[in-house]
Amino acid sequence: xxxxxxxxxxxxxxxxxGTKAQRADALHDxxxxxxxxxxxxxxxxxxxxxxxxxxxxxxxxxxxWIELDxxxxxxxxxxxxxxxPHLRGPELARARCLRGLHLCQSPLLAIAELTAVIRDLKRYxxxxxxxxxxxxxxxxRCAVTRLDAAERDFAAAQTLSQAIGEHGRAAMCLxxxxxxxxxxxxxxxxxxxxxxxxxxxxxxxxxxxxxxxxAEALLAAGLTAEAxxxxxxxxxxxxxxxxxxxxxxxxxxxxxxxxxxxxPALRLGGxxxxxxxxxxxxxxxxxHRFRGPVRTRALGWLAQARRSDRRGALAACxxxxxxxxxxxxxxxxxxxxxxxxxxxRTAREVLHWSxxxxxxxxxxxxxxxxxxxxxxxxxxxxxxxxLEALERDVRRLTLARHRTTPETxxxxxxxxxxxxxxxxxxxxxxxxxxxxxxxxxxxxxxLVRTARLALxxxxxxxxxxxxEADEVVVIPDGVLHAMPWAxxxxxxxxxxxxxxxxxxxxxRRVWVTGPRLRxxxxxxxxxxxxxxxxxxxVESTLRGLEGAGIAHIAAHGHVHxxxxxxxxxxxxxxxxxxxxxxxxxxxxxxxxxSACESGLARAFLDAGSRTVIAGVLPxxxxxxxxxxxxxxxxLDHPAxxxxxxxxxxxxCYGTGTRVAACSAAANDxxxxxxxxxxxxxxxxxxxxxxxxxxxxxENGAVAPTAVTAGRAAGHHxxxxxxxxxxxxxxxxADARTGGHRSS
Numbered sequence: 001x002x003x004x005x006x007x008x009x010x011x012x013x014x015x016x017x018g019t020k021a022q023r024a025d026a027l028h029d030x031x032x033x034x035x036x037x038x039x040x041x042x043x044x045x046x047x048x049x050x051x052x053x054x055x056x057x058x059x060x061x062x063x064x065w066i067e068l069d070x071x072x073x074x075x076x077x078x079x080x081x082x083x084x085p086h087l088r089g090p091e092l093a094r095a096r097c098l099r100g101l102h103l104c105q106s107p108l109l110a111i112a113e114l115t116a117v118i119r120d121l122k123r124y125x126x127x128x129x130x131x132x133x134x135x136x137x138x139x140x141r142c143a144v145t146r147l148d149a150a151e152r153d154f155a156a157a158q159t160l161s162q163a164i165g166e167h168g169r170a171a172m173c174l175x176x177x178x179x180x181x182x183x184x185x186x187x188x189x190x191x192x193x194x195x196x197x198x199x200x201x202x203x204x205x206x207x208x209x210x211x212x213x214x215a216e217a218l219l220a221a222g223l224t225a226e227a228x229x230x231x232x233x234x235x236x237x238x239x240x241x242x243x244x245x246x247x248x249x250x251x252x253x254x255x256x257x258x259x260x261x262x263x264p265a266l267r268l269g270g271x272x273x274x275x276x277x278x279x280x281x282x283x284x285x286x287x288h289r290f291r292g293p294v295r296t297r298a299l300g301w302l303a304q305a306r307r308s309d310r311r312g313a314l315a316a317c318x319x320x321x322x323x324x325x326x327x328x329x330x331x332x333x334x335x336x337x338x339x340x341x342x343x344x345r346t347a348r349e350v351l352h353w354s355x356x357x358x359x360x361x362x363x364x365x366x367x368x369x370x371x372x373x374x375x376x377x378x379x380x381x382x383x384x385x386x387l388e389a390l391e392r393d394v395r396r397l398t399l400a401r402h403r404t405t406p407e408t409x410x411x412x413x414x415x416x417x418x419x420x421x422x423x424x425x426x427x428x429x430x431x432x433x434x435x436x437x438x439x440x441x442x443x444x445x446x447l448v449r450t451a452r453l454a455l456x457x458x459x460x461x462x463x464x465x466x467x468e469a470d471e472v473v474v475i476p477d478g479v480l481h482a483m484p485w486a487x488x489x490x491x492x493x494x495x496x497x498x499x500x501x502x503x504x505x506x507x508r509r510v511w512v513t514g515p516r517l518r519x520x521x522x523x524x525x526x527x528x529x530x531x532x533x534x535x536x537x538v539e540s541t542l543r544g545l546e547g548a549g550i551a552h553i554a555a556h557g558h559v560h561x562x563x564x565x566x567x568x569x570x571x572x573x574x575x576x577x578x579x580x581x582x583x584x585x586x587x588x589x590x591x592x593x594s595a596c597e598s599g600l601a602r603a604f605l606d607a608g609s610r611t612v613i614a615g616v617l618p619x620x621x622x623x624x625x626x627x628x629x630x631x632x633x634x635l636d637h638p639a640x641x642x643x644x645x646x647x648x649x650x651x652c653y654g655t656g657t658r659v660a661a662c663s664a665a666a667n668d669x670x671x672x673x674x675x676x677x678x679x680x681x682x683x684x685x686x687x688x689x690x691x692x693x694x695x696x697x698e699n700g701a702v703a704p705t706a707v708t709a710g711r712a713a714g715h716h717x718x719x720x721x722x723x724x725x726x727x728x729x730x731x732x733a734d735a736r737t738g739g740h741r742s743s
Contacts, residue, residue, distance in 0.1 A: 007033035016049075024054045031062050036168070038206030038241045040066050057083040057091065064098050071244035073102060093120040094129050101136045107143035114140065127164050131157040131173070138176060142183055145292060151180045171202035175210050182217050185294025185327030190217045195396060208237035212245055219251070220295055222331045224258040226395065231255070250275070273299050282307040289319075294327045302332055305339050314340055321356065341422050347436035351429045354420035358477070358496050363565070363582035363606045364398045371583060373397055378538070378574030391566060394579060398565075412500045412655070414492070415469045419444075421478040432467045441465065445479045452484060452617065455647060461487040471639060471657070473500070482616055486646035490639040492656045495602055501610045501655050505589060507549025510534050512541050514555025514570045514595075521554055521594065521625040529632055537573045542583055550635065551588035552628070557598025567599030578603035590638060594619070594628050601653040610655050611638040617649025 010033040016026045027050035034043035044066050051059040060083035067076035080095055087095050096117045103110035114137040121130040138153035158173035178193030194214050204210050211234035219227040231251065238245060250272055253264035257278055265275040273296050277285045282303045289300025301320030305313040317340040324333050337357035344350040364370060377390045415432040419441065426441040441447070447463065454461045461484070466472050471490040475497070476483060485491040494500060509531030511522045526533060534544035536555070545551050553569060555576075560566035568575030578600055581587065587607040593600065593614040601612040613631060627645045634641035639656030 007036040011037075020053065024050050024056065027053065028058060028062065031059075031066075035062070035066055035069070036206065037203070038208070038237075038243070040070055040242055057086040061087075061091070061094060061098070064095075068098065068101060070242060071246070077102060090121075090124040090126050090129075093117055093124060093126065097121070097129055097133045097136065100133065101139075104136065104140050104143065107140040110140035111137055111144075127160050128166070131160040131164075131166075131169065134160070135173065135176065138180075142180060145183070147180050147184050151177060154180065167201050168203060171197045171200035172207060172210075174200060175202055175213065178217075179213055182213070182220065183293045185324070185329045187217055187221050187330065188328050191221075191396070204234075205237060206241075208234045208241065208243070209245055211237070212248060212251065216247075216251055219254055219258065220329075220331055222258075222334070224255055226392075227251075228255055229392070277303055289316075294323060294329050295331065298323055298329060298332055298336070302335055302339065305336065310343050313343055338422065341420070347429045347431070347438040350420065350427060350438055351418050351431070351436070354418055354422075354427075354429070354477075355497055357420065357422070358475075363603065364579070366583040366585065367397065370394065370397045370579065374577060374579055377577075382574055391563075394566075395563070398579065412473045412492070412494075412497075412502070414471050414473045414657075415467050416473045416475070417466055418475040419477045419480050426478060426480070428465065430467055432469065448479050448483050451487065452482070452649075455484050455487055455617065455649060458647070463488055466491070484616055484646060484649050484651060486639070486642040486651040490637075490643055490656070491652065492639055493651050493653045494655075495605060495653075499605050499654055501608075502657065505549070507547060507589060508532060509550045509552070510544045510548045510588070512536050512544070512551070512553045512555065512571075514553070515572055516556060516570070517554060518621045519624050521628050522552065524625065525552065525628060525632055528629075536571045538571055538576050538580060541571060541576060542580060545584055545588050547586040548588040550590045550592070552592045552594070552632070554594045554624075554628075555598075557593070557595030557600070559597050559599035564599055564602060567603075569593075569595055569598050569600065581607050590635065592628070592631055592635075594624055605654050612653040613638060613642050613650055614653060615649040616651065619648050623648060 010029055014026050014029050014033075016023050016030070018026075027046050031043045031046035031050065034040075034046065044063060047059050047062040047066065050056065051063070060079040064076045064079035064083065067073075067079065076098070080098055084092070084095055096113065100110050100114035100117055103113055114133050118130060118133045118137065121133055134153045134157040138150040138157070141147070141150035141153065154173050154176045158170045158177070161167070161169035161173060174193055175197035178190045178197065181187075181193060182190035191214075194210070194217065197210070198204070202210055211230050215227040215230040215234065218230060231248075235248065238248070249264075250268060250270070253268050254272075254274055256262075256264045257274065262278045265272075265278045268275060269279070273285050273288055273292075277299055285303035286300050286307060288296050289304055290297065292300075298320045301316045301323065305316035305320070308316055317336045320336045321333065324330070324336075334357065337353060341350065341353040341357050344353050373390070373394045377387065377394060379385075380387055380390050416430070418429045418431075420427055420429075426444045428439050428441050430437040430439070447465070451461050451463065466474070466488055471492065472488075473492045473494060474485055475494050476485075485493050492500075509526075509529055511526050511531055511533045513520070513522045513533075514536055522533065531550075532544065534541050541553075555569040555571060557569050558567060558575075560568070565578035568577045570576075581600065581603045584607055587604060587609045589610050591601075591604045591609050591612045591614075593612065595614075596618045597616055598614065601614040604612045619627065627648055627650075630644045631641045631650075634644055637656070637658045638654075639652045642650050642652035642656065
């Protein structure tokens, strides 16, 4: 077993004794083993002892590698110069490999040199150093964005390392393939490869640069707090190993920049496109929009938007978003949509860009590793153990999942009010009878507080936020998510237009009762409505919810303040998390959560449920049973059911229409759509085609159709004319060229 394949075993079993040659071999093996584990100071001491003992060139090579790993290029080159005159054959090819790695700052020269070295190493059959040379060439190819070629080099090096039993090196090559995916903008693939590399044996304690790469991917995904949590131990390990990563200061500065502090970025300056953007160098950054990694190009489009007139800025925002969609990118998505939203002039444009701007935490697909991580988290909570590390594992596994394409939305045929918070101001777009209105909502937090107090006191709740109509679709934002909307009538509360699902498949009823409830509501409800009572454990509940028509869950709920998918319902064997709901392939059509503020309504809607009836206020035990009996009596019209118990803080989330209401409305009122998407100037242009499905937003979003004319009581915002031809529808830096070597 070589010192690189199992460095810990080498250190444990090797003693420096015997003949001069034996002592030299032992010192060389110990130096290489400690270098593999990141103990660079210890490794250098063994290599120097061997050099003093024998003067052999191989110790100069080891010291050259160690100094290169430390970032000390001059010292490394000095050792190479001392070694070169004494080297022949395979050892000379190894020295040339090290010189090629030194050239990575001039990547084209490095590619040429390492390509020649690779031919020599193949001829000598030196697989270990051949893998090193392939990794070096992969790094150089990353620097010039030849990502397909870099992927091939890292994959070949991984196969070679695996074949010679050096599994830690193979894991490092897999990690480098994750780095290639990050440069390509595929953060899902990058994070999954980083995760797989860690499972395959990559030791971040000896290779803390791997943590730096992971932090960079998390930051690119917009998870600044997560990136900081990964960076902190990486910095400590790098100091302990006496290693230097050139991009570390820049990464910390980018974290500060995302938190609203441009100071470190401005002090560092340099050619980093994000720092140049912070310094206002728009022309220089905009020049990158056609070349480089995805993040760099997206920043280029953001700079182009900031330096252009309104028409050009909106076009640049659309181009940047298309780029991120093609490559599963997340950042700077919200910066692009925020800029476009700030340029929106009309209600139609505000509605379109607010849909683009809304944030969401996508549910991951069903995954055995995620299920195991959630089970560990439940076990830790049951025994009162620390949860932070386990929650971090769940988040990491979730981030490493592929982004799924959102389902095609269907427009609601009801009046719509869409709220959006932008630059500290709440704006409402109201669409009724083909007329769109735009208004500013003053002090929305006070409106929510007043409504909740009135509800608790049993007083009537009034508002001028909604039009006078039989049913209204509401898309809240900010503090308005806590508004008891059903108190204002038949209100359908959507996270976004994509969550409107008019179809209904029906199915059986299922009932779940969690522990420690002071009231028992399910027995009487089941006696009246039938259905199956599920065993209240997580796995049994998930199996029972699969394909159900109506699911009633009576359990205590807890809202997680930092991550809604860690909100949960208490079951017999532990929490049912929002992440668990992602494991349901066919979620219930209608879900009734009689828990107090479980925070899981959004998770069920994201999973595919049509309707969720849930509360935002604590429900007195004595009132829970009668209230739920009333809900199930009216459940064929969920919005009406929620309205009946609105005094207890319940609302209807999702599509709360009757099963046949949508098709009937469509037959009664034909919808003509002679409409094209808003132009950059905010005007509309009639189209030669007519559709009964309503026009499409950009990127697949759909505007709602208003078939119920109504008067927007109290709305004093800007009116827009009805749509033409009787239409009632509305469309609306550079990355660190990292990667890691293996010696």
